[in-house]
Amino acid sequence: MTRTLEVDLGDRSYPIHIGPGLLHDPVLYRPHIRGRQVMIVTNETVAPLYLAPLRAALDGLEVCEVVLPDGEQYKTLEVWNRIFDALLDARFARDCTLIALGGGVVGDMAGFAAACYQRGVAFIQVPTTLLSQVDSSVGGKTGINHPAGKNMIGAFHQPLAVIADTETLDTLPQRELSAGLAEVLKYGLIRDPAFLDWLESHMAELLSRDPEALAHAIRRSCEIKAQIVAEDELESGQRALLNLGHTFGHAIETASGYGNWLHGEAVGAGMCMAADLSARMGWLAEADVERVRRLVTCAGLPTEPPPELDAERFRELMAVDKKVLDGRLRLVLLTAVGEAVISDEIDQDQLTATLSARRP
Amino acid sequence: MTRTLEVDLGDRSYPIHIGPGLLHDPVLYRPHIRGRQVMIVTNETVAPLYLAPLRAALDGLEVCEVVLPDGEQYKTLEVWNRIFDALLDARFARDCTLIALGGGVVGDMAGFAAACYQRGVAFIQVPTTLLSQVDSSVGGKTGINHPAGKNMIGAFHQPLAVIADTETLDTLPQRELSAGLAEVLKYGLIRDPAFLDWLESHMAELLSRDPEALAHAIRRSCEIKAQIVAEDELESGQRALLNLGHTFGHAIETASGYGNWLHGEAVGAGMCMAADLSARMGWLAEADVERVRRLVTCAGLPTEPPPELDAERFRELMAVDKKVLDGRLRLVLLTAVGEAVISDEIDQDQLTATLSARRP
Known part of the structure; x- marks a missing residue:
């Protein structure tokens, strides 16, 4: 049932795993986590549903989380900065890993934070909406909105892996x-x-x-x-x-x-x-x-x-x-x-x- | 008197021009400006001294400026965002060029804005302090401070050229x-x-x-x-x-x-x-x-x-x-x-x- 595709970008190539139940699978995460510190970036809607199983899959690592409000209206500079507050509160080093758990807004903000924290750290996409599974989690476009225009501030920063658990679509409105x-x-x-x-x-x-x-x-x-x-x-x-x-x-x-x-x-x-x-x-x-x-x-x-x-x-x-x-x-x-x-x-x-x- | 060095980074190589009076020289800017829109990022101290001659050197282009407050205490997310306000107010497109005119703080903030505006636009460093001429304008490190740590949010983004006018040091405290x-x-x-x-x-x-x-x-x-x-x-x-x-x-x-x-x-x-x-x-x-x-x-x-x-x-x-x-x-x-x-x-x-x- 599980299928793995590859995004071919030379030494920045990465796998896209697609299938049911993947969110729980420790084996998919471990090859991509270099240090011991992992920050899960998610939102208030997704956290009650999927934060616990993801944390379980990361057992043994130093895992923190930052839970953002849910919605495109929060894809702002101010909310983005909360990710840095959390990273620095927890004294996360340059060998840490960010995991985006949620839809396109979470993925764009977490990816852009990963692009900029200490000038670039590792990140993994765990998209939980159809839109993020088919589009925004793949390809490395990250960013936030400006009142004058969508996605005007951002970076290209490729993930180390995309883990698309199709079972998460069961809870999608x-x-x-x-x-x-x-x-x-x-x-x-x-x-x-x-x-x-x-x-x-x-x-x-x-x-x-x-x-x-x-x-x-x-x-x-x-x-x-x-x-x-x-x-x-x-x-x-x-x-x-x-x-x-x-x-x-x-x-x-x-x-x-x-x-x-x-x-x-x-x-x-x-x-x-x-x-x-x-x-x-x-x-x-x-x-x-x-x-x-x-x-x-x-x-x-x-x-x-x-x-x-x-x-x-x-x-x-x-x-x-x-x-x-x-x-x-x-x-x-x-x-x-x-x-x-x-x-x-x-x-x-x-x-x-x-x-x-x-x-x- | 003018000497040109090269930072050898493959297709992102760029010249460092060092000498007196370079700030005024249109010839040094033109090869690096692709579109017609140029945003000069400077500060309140440097603008009265060097903005007019730089504008003169860019005659014929669509030039705007954003003047930031002077000092390391302003190397913040909020002040950085003013650069995006200015770029979007003026409807600057992805083929625009940012020019940093000032010391290390201006260079770090303008360079980081160039790294992130529409996911990356061109920029040129015109350092006017000794510190920025010998260090911060060269090498592509850009960024801003977080209350918990210096330069914690940033990017590697190389300039297209560094133009170090040694005469600007005459006005340096x-x-x-x-x-x-x-x-x-x-x-x-x-x-x-x-x-x-x-x-x-x-x-x-x-x-x-x-x-x-x-x-x-x-x-x-x-x-x-x-x-x-x-x-x-x-x-x-x-x-x-x-x-x-x-x-x-x-x-x-x-x-x-x-x-x-x-x-x-x-x-x-x-x-x-x-x-x-x-x-x-x-x-x-x-x-x-x-x-x-x-x-x-x-x-x-x-x-x-x-x-x-x-x-x-x-x-x-x-x-x-x-x-x-x-x-x-x-x-x-x-x-x-x-x-x-x-x-x-x-x-x-x-x-x-x-x-x-x-x-x-």
Whole structure:
């Protein structure tokens, strides 16, 4: 049942273990823990569920924990600093290891703290949400939000291992399961039409948490992500394809106040907007736009941005996107279902139409 | 008069330009500025002196500035965040360039902001103090302080160029000139007895700011630093020798409240303590300890830690030093004048004697 993939990054390569019950398995952690000090970074929701079994798996080591509040609105500089308070209170040395136990917010903050504590210490990702298992725990992007923009402060810092225990999805709220499916759909849309077909015909099983279906979706997503990251670790090129829907989505999250829209929900609407713009530019058939919208809807996600977010405000927020270069906005667009490109040749009128449109 | 050294780090190699009037020279900046947006990070003391000429040298680019308060006590998370506020207010993109104009505090904070803004942007060091010209601007160590320890949060992020204008030292307060000489002495003590002899016989010229003498001291210091950094960029080994006196010194700075002792003053006293401990352990002759103390005194620096800092508090503060591994304190000690080693075999009674001793 357990499958191990490898992210191939030379001397920074690492395994992704995917399967049921892995969180409890001491054997998966030990090869990656060099010193004796381990700091578990988790949140108030996940701690009551999974902190005790993880601590048990680390028996014999000097284990401390820091429990953060739960939610994207807490991915701030101030909350991030609590991790350093905990590390220094416990006098943790440079050979310590941080373990991120939770979803994307915990992983991003713990990873960024690991990147910066004493200029860099070891860390392990133990993602407990679908979104973090298929996306944010893999690839080394870490960071925090600034009021003016998502993930604006951060670092590339690869984990030593990703341990994705599929049984932790049993306790995931349905809304978060749907949010994770947004990133799963993304992999199909940018790279793998056959996977997208499979997702289309298995959405009901995924939503009802069929273990086999979820395991397949996670494995295929991680395979695609691992391959793209290995080709372009620091996003100088093709890795940006992984941001399909994210420029629109980040603007929605920032405008709505962090934590009101889940990241995956904003990406769902953002992918529909990317498809809409692709069609307006003549790159994608209208039938494919409808197919994208249907898939997003079936996954339980919104297809439209909030009604009060107008084109002008959208543009302001998108102007600070990390893909802007030399003042030019670059967007990931679709040339077919299963094929994406990065383009900075955006027709401004068509963009305005996409930002203003609200389909029935 | 201008001399250019190279820090050899493969595709991250960069030049160190040393000479009079370099700050004004557009030619030195342009090859390293990729986009059009440049953010100058400086402080309230340096801005009135050198911001205008630097802006003039960048004529034609989109230049903004952020002026921080002056002093080690402001090397905090909160002040660091002001750099991100400025970058996002001005909608700076990932192809922007940060320029650090000032001393070590400005360089450390601007460099760390460059390491983290949008997960890493370009930066150039324009050091305006002796300490930053000979030490902190070279080698890529960046970071901020935590109340519990100096430089505990940071990153390795190499600049694209270091532009050390020796004429900026004309405006440097005498106390800061002396503080810079602490790091100059350090290079002689750890690696170059001939340079130490030269420093001994030219200390008066250095203190009276003879341009030739200062230029020689800066060049030789940068040569030694560049060599050590090229051999061990991430401090897995010999680079730690550059921390001679720093474990003691950081404890003095943290205990006294950041900004009360200048970094170089604390390093001066710390090097005397390292020499004292080296002698107590039988590795260094007593005459050499006296020679180190005499050099530190001649440079205008303290040789003793503050009287109220007792051995117990010293140990507490040193326990969070970045060179602690597996719970063992590691210190840089002298085996001769011009030769240093890193040791974790510290006799605890002798260490207590060093921490408690106050020589007449």
